[in-house]
Amino acid sequence: MAGGAVDWARVREDFPVLKRQVHGKPLVYLDSANTGQKPARVIDTVDDFFRNHNANVSRAVHALGSEATEAYEAARGKLAKFLNVRADELVLCSGTTFAINLVAYSWALPRLQPGDAIVVTRMEHHANIVPWQLVAQRTGATIKVAEIDENGDLDLEQLYALLTAEVKLLAVTHVSNVLGTVNPVRDICRQARKRGIVTVVDGSQAAPHRPLDVAAIGCDFYAITGHKMAGPTGTGALWARREHLDAMPPFLGGGEMIKQVRFDGTVFNDAPHKFEAGTPNIAGFIGLGAAVDYLSAIGMANIEAREQELLAYATDRLDRTEGVRIFGRAREKAAVISFLIEGAHAHDLATLLDLEGVAVRSGHHCAHPLMQHFGVPATCRASFAFYNTFDEIDAFIAALEKVRKLLL
Numbered sequence: 001m002a003g004g005a006v007d008w009a010r011v012r013e014d015f016p017v018l019k020r021q022v023h024g025k026p027l028v029y030l031d032s033a034n035t036g037q038k039p040a041r042v043i044d045t046v047d048d049f050f051r052n053h054n055a056n057v058s059r060a061v062h063a064l065g066s067e068a069t070e071a072y073e074a075a076r077g078k079l080a081k082f083l084n085v086r087a088d089e090l091v092l093c094s095g096t097t098f099a100i101n102l103v104a105y106s107w108a109l110p111r112l113q114p115g116d117a118i119v120v121t122r123m124e125h126h127a128n129i130v131p132w133q134l135v136a137q138r139t140g141a142t143i144k145v146a147e148i149d150e151n152g153d154l155d156l157e158q159l160y161a162l163l164t165a166e167v168k169l170l171a172v173t174h175v176s177n178v179l180g181t182v183n184p185v186r187d188i189c190r191q192a193r194k195r196g197i198v199t200v201v202d203g204s205q206a207a208p209h210r211p212l213d214v215a216a217i218g219c220d221f222y223a224i225t226g227h228k229m230a231g232p233t234g235t236g237a238l239w240a241r242r243e244h245l246d247a248m249p250p251f252l253g254g255g256e257m258i259k260q261v262r263f264d265g266t267v268f269n270d271a272p273h274k275f276e277a278g279t280p281n282i283a284g285f286i287g288l289g290a291a292v293d294y295l296s297a298i299g300m301a302n303i304e305a306r307e308q309e310l311l312a313y314a315t316d317r318l319d320r321t322e323g324v325r326i327f328g329r330a331r332e333k334a335a336v337i338s339f340l341i342e343g344a345h346a347h348d349l350a351t352l353l354d355l356e357g358v359a360v361r362s363g364h365h366c367a368h369p370l371m372q373h374f375g376v377p378a379t380c381r382a383s384f385a386f387y388n389t390f391d392e393i394d395a396f397i398a399a400l401e402k403v404r405k406l407l408l
Contacts, residue, residue: 006302012387014039014294025357028392028399033177033336033383034361036208036230038291045290046232049283057282058256072282075289082292083222084213085239091272092285095236096204097127099223100171102238102275103200104131106248107221108169114140117167119197121146121154121183122373123176126366128202132171141168148373152179152328160191169198175205178365178381179328180311180336182206189218198244204228208385209307209334211300214239230295231288234281245271252277303386307335310384310393317397323404327379335384338365341400344407346378352406353380356399 012018015037020027029037049071055064057072073087080087093099108118118132118141136143144167146159154172163170170192174185189199199219206212208229214222221244226235240248250257250268254277259267268274295303314337318324327338341349350362361381364371371377382396 006298006306008306008386008389011298012389014041015387016040016043018387022357022359023355025355026395028358028395030382030384030388030392030396031359031361032208032385032388033205033228033381035227035233036385037387038230038232038287039294041294042230042232042287042290046283046287049286054283056279068282068286071286071289072280075285075292078289078292079237082212082296083207083224083237083239084215085222086242088270088272089239089242089245091238091240091245091275092280093236093238093276094234094281095225095227096125096202096223097225099221099236099238100127100200100202101131102251103221103223103240104135106251106275107198107244108132108135109138110249112136112139112141112168115166116141117144117164118142119144119146119159119162119167119170121159121172122148123152123154123179123181123367123370124171124173125177125202125204126368128171128173128200129369132169145369146172148179148181152176152181152330154181154183154188156184156188159188163192163195163197165195167195167197169200171200171202173202173205175203175209175334175336176328176330176370177205177336178338178367178370178379179330180333180338181328181330182210182332182334185219186217189220193218205334205336208295209300210304220244226284226288226291229288229291231291232281232284235284235288238275240271242271245275248275250274250277254278298386306386307384310388310390311335311337313390314382314384314393314396317393318400321397321400321404323408324400327374327376336381337383338379338381340376340379341404341407344404346376346380348407349380349403352403353396353399356395356402358396358399360396 053067055068057069200221201219204225207224222239227233257274257277323342346362
């Protein structure tokens with residue numbers, strides 16, 4: 001499938017939830033930036049694990065334990081190939097929030113000191129802001145903010161001017177979860193590296209929607225979330241350069257992250273396992289491996305192209321809908337549109353759209369500083385995935401026009 005034309009109608013049939021109705025209307029699911037829907041292959045894989053292979057990993061020599069461990073580590077390998085990184089540099093964790101906190105507490109907290117600075121951007125998700133604020137409070141470091149222009153593009157000239165000698169870390173999203181802005185992370189990381197600045201890239205909204213080559217990006221850390229890329233919740237990963245992983249102390253202590261424990265001291269396991277204390281979400285990661293197989297079979301380039309077609313169509317339809325304001329018209333965008341209807345509150349709009357079977361997100365989208373920039377408390381967000389259709393966009397616009405008349 002990855003090498004030829006994709007039958008998108010057939011692909012859509014792989015997703016059981018898309019067949020259901022909501023409030024007596026066919027479901028139009030436009031909230032994939034929040035969480036992606038799961039194909040039957042992923043659901044069946046998780047079900048099969050619990051039915052036939054359920055055991056803990058790395059702790060048993062019996063058949064089930066060996067099967068579970070083999071499938072779990074195979075998922076790590078699949079994810080590493082998907083990202084074009086080494087499997088032994090990939091820490092499996094609950095998602096991007098955990099991954100960024102791991103970097104904050106294990107890399108930044110022991111190193112930063114008064115006079116140091118951290119740069120974040122205006123468009124970051126709270127998960128790539130709050131951990132750095134906590135680190136700054138505890139170390140005496142300061143936070144600098146890279147701003148955006150009226151289209152939602154990063155002001156690169158201002159960003160690079162911020163990267164002065166006291167800056168030790170730059171945290172930047174690959175794709176904005178609100179604006180859809182695709183940041184030129186390869187160029188940004190190159191500029192940071194020239195200055196000796198460590199880079200943390202939030203890849204949550206990139207991994208589900210575009211081909212990734214993390215090695216080519218040239219960052220120091222890259223974080224992803226599994227449930228946004230057709231995998232189960234509670235899964236994700238942090239990729240880090242080997243020299244960082246070896247130098248960082250463990251984030252959590254417990255079982256499986258040690259080689260030997262004595263009361264006079266503990267010898268920790270090698271990375272990435274020293275960062276994976278306790279029993280992991282085994283079924284979830286095996287399901288994530290199935291999701292990676294599924295996405296790879298379709299082809300990430302095919303997925304990106306399909307979603308760009310949907311984005312262009314939806315943007316055109318919204319532009320021709322009276323009273324709609326779109327937030328973010330970056331030069332390069334992922335399939336996310338944040339919008340408002342003049343005079344209507346985002347939550348009212350989303351509630352009434354739901355009654356028409358249309359699921360969109362409303363709120364601040366864990367991006368308060370971005371809402372403050374645009375001078376609004378909240379927006380609605382329609383986010384598209386490869387399993388959406390042009391007919392669904394038409395249904396969304398029809399519902400939006402109906403709701404606009406009710407609200408205004």
